[in-house]
Amino acid sequence: MPKYLTKRRRRWYAVLEIPKQLRTTFGKSRFKQSLQTESLSTAERRVMPVIAEWKAWIESARLGDASLNSRVAEWRVLAEESRQQGMTDEEIRNMSLDLSILSRHEDPDLYDVHKITFGEWIVLTDHIEAWVATLENEQKTIDMKRTDVTRFAKNFRYAHDATNRAVIEWVEMDLIDQSNLSYATCRRIVSACRGYWTFLQRRHKLDCPAPFENVVPKSNSKSGKKAHSEARKGFDLQDYRNLLSGAQGGSQDLSQLIQLGAYTGARIEELCSLPLTNVASDRLHIEDAKTEAGWRIIPIHPHISDLVANLSENSTDGFLLSGLTFNKYDDRSNAIGKRFGRLKTKLGYGSDHVFHSLRKGVASQLEAAGIPENVAARLLGHEFKTMTYGLYAGGKLPFAVLNDALCKVDWT
Structure with a gap:
């Protein structure tokens, strides 16, 4: 049986067990509600917003009997029980309103409870999880x-x-x-x-x-000069030396990542997730599902050929950069990316310098070497939208052209 679902008389119902310590508050051991369908697929689509709302009620009740949220949770249960006993929504609403008005001097919060219970006032925190369940x-x-x-x-x-x-x-x-x-x-x-x-x-x-x-506001009110100064900047030769020097004495993988970034122009997540199956003797196959342009071949620069060969030979987990950990989003670049951030901050670089600045440095070197823009775009995985090179060329260039272009990059 699918989670949170039960079937009765051919119809599907949402069900959720109430924690034992809160069953007295709600006056029952579980929530149950018809999903108004005989279709399992429809029930599975409808059940999670209902469950999310019940969980919000439970969380509200955890705040304690004196809290407004807890009282609203209790009144919602009472209203549901009244419906099951045959009372109409209008009768329940009127009864609640009369009680809240009569008690306004002794219990001024009761009017708020009435408004929230019957949806006249919507507490914005109440339905976030139900909304999230639809995303x-x-x-x-x-x-x-x-x-x-x-x-x-x-x-x-x-x-x-x-x-x-x-x-x-x-x-x-x-x-x-x-x-x-x-x-x-x-x-x-x-x-x-x-x-x-x-x-x-x-x-x-x-x-x-x-x-x-x-x-x-449609645009920042900062001056053009200040806004420009806060844009991301590229690393130059001296910056690269500073980074490598600063990485010495720490984990070797950070120094290796910096070298790979400087001589491939690849994004940090592309390098950290690169499997050995995509590493050949002379090239890296970057497979970026986000954009078509991201799927590309990067020649292995002579300055990192020994590094790539050594990393491939000693990998223990099937990735070029071995030993990195996944975060909850299956991202292997998160932890080492933070270490890079701490390194560059320690060296005096601000928010305008990030790992992506190595990529900008590669782009600057290609431009200074007179590499055609379409070739640089193929190497870096950028969209190239001109009619001739973008639409009709099909995104492929001879490997020798790419290799000759990337060899112009030199951080020594």
Whole structure:
């Protein structure tokens, strides 16, 4: 039986066991709700948002009996039980409203409980997991969207608190001024919030207008000179020497990664995930599923031929750079990338210098050597959109042309 599902009289139901310590609070041992379908595939699609909402109720109840969230969770259960006893939603709502009005002096929070219980006020933290369960992005993107929307929900308790003016102030004062986020990052956060808002409108009858119109300035107010100074910069010959010298005495793999980056122009994640099956005696086969241009051949530069041969011979896990660990997103570059970040910071480089700066350094050397742009683009895995070289050339160049071009790169 699929998780969280049970079948009764040909129909599928969502079920979730309530933790023992909270069963007294909810007055039952588990949640159960019809998914209104006889189709298993439909039930599997509908069940996770329901489960996510129940889990939010449980988490609210964990906060304690005195919390507003816990009381709302209890009232939701009482409302559900009243429906099962034959009461209509209108009767339940009116009974709750009468009770909250009569008790407003002794229990001023009861009116808020009524509004939340019956969906007139939407607590923005309540439905985040239900929304996340509907997303079909990669896990890393999903986690980022969850973080962005949670940040929004912590600032605005109820949906009706998030007016356009209030969101503008949140973006300008919290995100930009206090957190010093870029405008691009702010737009990403607002985009996630807009998606969550649409979910609330469709699934939870939110009738407040979306408050995100023109909340992020269209362009930075920084001067052109300052904005240019904060752009990523490329490493030059002296920078490369500094990095290699700084990496001495530490783990050998960091020095090896720097050399590979400098003489291939490859991205850090491309190098760290490169399997030995993609390493030949004279070339590396880079397979980047993100873009068609990312699938390319990089000749092995003479300066790193011995390094590549040694790494291949001594690998213990089937990767060119052996021994790196995966993070939860199956990314082998995360940990060593952070070590590179600490190294370059220790050497005095700021946020405008990153591992990608080696790639920019390779591009600069190719340009200085007079390498045609289409050849440099093939080596670096860039899109090349001109009519002749981009559309009709098919992306292939003779290996000898690529090899001659890359040999122009020299960090000695």
